[in-house]
Amino acid sequence: MSSTPPLRSGSLRRRTILAVLALVALLLVVLAVVVDLALGARLRGQIEERLRDRAAAAASLVGTVDDADLAERLSYQGLSVRIDGAGGDSVVAGPSPEQLRDSPPGPGGGPGPGERSAPQPSASSGVQVVASEVSGDDQLVTLRSTLSDGSTLSLTASAVGVGETLGQVRLIMAVASVGVLVLAAGAVTVVVRRSLRPLDQVSRVARAIGSGERERRLRPTRPDTEIGRVATALDDMLDDVVGAEQAARDAEARLRAFLSDAAHELRTPVAGIRAAADTLVRADLDGPERDRLATHVAREATRASRLVDDLLTMARVDRGLELHRVDADLRTVVEAEVRRAPLVHPSLRIRAQVPDAAVPVHIDVDRIAQVLSNLVENAARATAGRGSVTVSVQAEGRTARVVVDDDGPGVPAADRERIFERLVRLDEGRAASGGVGLGLPIARGIARAHGGDVRCVPAASGARFEVAVPLS
Known part of the structure; x- marks a missing residue:
């Protein structure tokens, strides 16, 4: 025979609050990751866009100024510049990549304090960027461009500022997330407490019914909701239980009355048999009087036997006839x-x-x-x-x-x-x-x-x- 497993009776309020807070925390973590990835990609994209702009500007100056002057101008942007000419000579200007790692430029990767922007070209020399390639790591971004005159331009910018900006954003997101969780905990506690208030009413009604108030019912105002369906089911169950209890009491009363009536019915023939038998034993009777008493004994015994047979048949009917x-x-x-x-x-x-x-x-x-x-x-x-x-x-x-x-x-x-x-x-x-x-x-x-x-x-x-x- 299978048994119903025990009901898990942990605090529904606590589990609901924890589940909601866990969901909010998960959403905040997902939001922080998305913001971090999107902002990081955007900041690095700005640096790469700046390097491409500088490379295009440099291409327009090739032929109008020498490589040393061009490298010097580009380094004013806080960039590490390297120009490899077609003849094999190289020109380097600005901070080295190692210096950029240690001393990043101003915020956003732009010129640092005291740095000047490179002058814009006044006319195009006809030299263009043939190909470019971006590489780097978390702290540096390097753009290598091949110009149409065969020279190679390498521009390196610091990306340390991106990490610092992301660190600040992460700190702000962390503080904001903690605040949101605290506010959410308070709000969810209030909402869940009010939402579960009908269950407290169910408990009170159940205790009242258990203490003897059998007429108490929940009577939900909206039986189509979850709590309404539970309350309706409980009301139906209580009606069945109370009805079964009343039926059991009525059946017990009928059984007592039946036993009393059956005993009364049996007592009448038994009393007659006893009286007639006692007279037959004690009195010296002959003839018709003795026959009359013997007939009375037989008739009352038959009546008692028939009543017993009927009672046995009735018991078989109740138990289920074969x-x-x-x-x-x-x-x-x-x-x-x-x-x-x-x-x-x-x-x-x-x-x-x-x-x-x-x-x-x-x-x-x-x-x-x-x-x-x-x-x-x-x-x-x-x-x-x-x-x-x-x-x-x-x-x-x-x-x-x-x-x-x-x-x-x-x-x-x-x-x-x-x-x-x-x-x-x-x-x-x-x-x-x-x-x-x-x-x-x-x-x-x-x-x-x-x-x-x-x-x-x-x-x-x-x-x-x-x-x-x-x-x-």
């Missing part, structure tokens, strides 16, 4: 009961009305015969054994029906369901003789075990009982 079903013709079962009834009640006028065609059913023949016997016995008791009883068979759709009509006083409409309760007898039945109020409950229990039912239905006169069982 049926021995066979294919049978319902007409045959009815006709057999109609032939048996006069043997028990000679003055009872009983007749059968059956169709010409067979009525096939899959039933326990003895149990269905017991149902019909109980109904005929009930009719005989209601008519004092001298009335008229008609037993008819009908087939409607997929259901076979046996209708038992009598010309007795009938059953009031208010009592047509009550008579199927255990040990319930109407005044007319109690005045007649013999019944203890178990025949009809037993008949209904047997019929329902077959998938059918027994009902007391309205009739023009007398009482009418209808037995329904499925056709095979």
Whole structure:
């Protein structure tokens, strides 16, 4: 038998807050990484763009000034300049790459303090940049350009400022992220607390119901939401539980009443048997008086035995009857009961009305015969054994029906369901003789075990009982 795993009862509020804060922190980290990568790429792109501009300007000055003067002019930008001429001579100007690593230029990679921008050319010499290549690392960016006159221009700029700028941005992002997390923690705590407030109400109502306030319910204003669906399910469950509790109490009350009535019914024949037996033992009786007492003992013993048998049958019905079903013709079962009834009640006028065609059913023949016997016995008791009883068979759709009509006083409409309760007898039945109020409950229990039912239905006169069982 599988068991339900234990419910994980960690704090929902704490888990929700931590989950939201973790999500916010993750988003902040992703934002910081994106900003860092985008800003770093943008700053390095600006340096590379500046170097390309300087290379284009240098190409326009080639031929108008010598290489030394050109290198000197370009170095005013805080750049490391190297010009390799087509004839193999080289000119170097400005700080070396190692110096740029140690002493970066001013912010943004532009000219440092006291540095001058290179003068712009006044006319083009016709020399152009044929090809260029950018290389470098985290601290330096180098642009190598091949000019159309065969010379090679190498410009190196410091990228240390990029790292410093990114460091400042990272610090700002870190401080801002901590602030955002603190504000988010406060805001999420307030929001989650208000969002989970209905669960506190559920707990209060559950405790109130547990303390005895069975009528308390949640009654959500919006049953289509998550909490509304939970509250609605809890209300339905509470209705079922309270209904089951009330049904159990009613069943217990009925059981107590049943046991009390059964004991009372048994006490009457037992008391009669005891009194008659005591008289037979103590008194010296002969002749008719002794026979009368012996007959009384036998009659009361039979009555007690029948009551015990009915109680046992009722217990089997409650537990679940074990049926021995066979294919049978319902007409045959009815006709057999109609032939048996006069043997028990000679003055009872009983007749059968059956169709010409067979009525096939899959039933326990003895149990269905017991149902019909109980109904005929009930009719005989209601008519004092001298009335008229008609037993008819009908087939409607997929259901076979046996209708038992009598010309007795009938059953009031208010009592047509009550008579199927255990040990319930109407005044007319109690005045007649013999019944203890178990025949009809037993008949209904047997019929329902077959998938059918027994009902007391309205009739023009007398009482009418209808037995329904499925056709095979």
